[in-house]
Amino acid sequence: VGAFGGVALLLAAGPLGRVWRVLPLPVRRLVDRPALRKLYFSFRGYDRRSLAIAGGLSVAFNLLQVVVNALIGLSLGVHIGWGYYLVSVSIIAVLLMLPITISGVGVREGAYLLLFGPLGVPAVTAVSMSLAIYLITLFSGLIGGALYAWDGAHRALRNTKREAIQ
Secondary structure (H helix, E strand, O other): OOHHHHHHHOOHHHHHHHHHOOHHHHHHHHOHHHHHHHHHHHOOOOOOOHHHHHHHHHHHHHHHHHHHHHHHHOOOOOOOOOHHHHHHHHHHHHHHHOOHHHHOHHHHHHHHHEEEHOOOOOOHHHHHHHHHHHHHHHHHHHHHHHHHHHEEEHHHHHHHHHHHOO
């Protein structure tokens, strides 16, 4: 949801300038940081269609993460609302970006315990949910990496044969 909102702000660059001028000075000082300005202008080099597609794919990916978490929860007997999964998966995704551990191991499990425990989800089930998500992510990444390596080796071999013929 945040990615979609960010892309919408970038697409609304014209109106954004008008909004900026009417903001109170303390708010402008709070938001006007060199890193944020640099980030904003780095996106301005892309056309609106590309940003909209990237934002849409990001939203779709994150919603798919929510669905996978909910399905894993259902398979383990956790019956909570989809809205709670939407919020908790988003919070966990932000926590996993913190450079605390390798691949978020430990942070993920603790976050699942803290977010699902108060709803009556047993600790074993919460940790099982987090490990299932981690394993799905790990194995899909390994499959993607293997396919990427295979494609790279195949292209290199094809280029070598082409150079040998010339």
